[in-house]
Amino acid sequence: MRKKIFEEIKNFKNFFLKNRKKTERTVLILLIAIAIAIFSFIFFGKNISNFVVEKICRNIATQNENENVNNIEDEEFVSENYYKEKPDLVIGVMADSQAIDNRFKLIGDFAKKMQEHETRPDFVIEVGDFIENRTKEGNGRQTREDGLADFKKANALLAYQPRYHVIGNHEMLSLNKKDYKDLTGFDSYYSFVVKGYQVIVLDALYWQGSEGDVDPEKQKPGAYTGYIPSKEKIWLEERLRESDRNIIFIHHPIYNLTNSVEIEKLLKKYQDDVILISNGHKNRARTFTFAGTHYADIPSLYHQKQYMIISVKNKIAEVEFLNLY
Secondary structure, eight states: HHHHHHHHHHHHHHHHHHHHHHHHHHHHHHHHHHHHHHHHHHHHHHSSOOOOEEEEOTEEEEEEETTOOOEEEEOOOOTOOOOOOOSSSEEEOOOOOBBGGGGHHHHHHHHHHHOOOSSSOOOEOOOOOOBBOOOOTTSOOHHHHHHHHHHHHHHHHHOOOEEOOOOOGGGGGHHHHHHHHHHHHSOOEEEEETTEEEEEEEEOOOOOTOOOOOOOOGGTTTTTTOOOOOOOHHHHHHHHHHSSSSEEESSSOGGGGGHHHHHHHHHHHTTTTEEEEOOOOOOOOEEEEEEEEEEOOOOOOTTTTTTEEEEEHHHEEEEEEEEOO
């Protein structure tokens, strides 16, 4: 057995020496192929999105979507698409303050940050779950009267003009959409134009089967995931046809909606006209590109103590995740 092994080694050595040039050529070709693959990955990885400059603050806390655990990252990255020129549009963004008791202070502190920001935002927008809207113990829902009072208190603390709202699932724990319109002055989905950019605000608080409003009197599974009904989908396409400079805000992530595939197909038709889609709900700071559309998950003002600044220049969005404290 031992003799056989030595013979096999000797035969392999003779084969290698006899075919040395051919073997070396094969290895060289393989190494070149690997190098090309690595270069392509790096090159396309940097340029596939062509939309976001991430300036991620030190000690960013991102919450695992499945666990109540914070993963601390220590990173700072600025893409090669960074624009030094003054942006066309600056937006201050907060989400998921879930205000109750001492959490109201977070909203006032965010408003102060916006007033003091080096480039004053053209507007601020809160992207849903503005109030906790549950009992102090965290179980059950507040009364409608308490929900209305908390929303008014939170809105007064936001104290920035102009300011806009996005409807979240927490709002619907005790309020209805008429209440929401009375409180904010806006329908649950609407659009407006600032400096030549169209801002589209969406509402995913509908039941899939009936396409009716999520309502505190008709609580059932599905409000957390979200669904965009046919009438809103038609309205969205009409808005997208109106402008080639669209920025979309929605509380629920589009990629997680019950009818996400349907909405993503619509957005893909207008992917060159959609600059950025921003959502809350997931309580994390993240940017990514999916099916040609660019997304930003907004961190929670309550959970991560973070907010977001969007700066837009020539249809390219720069996203900053900033620490509140």
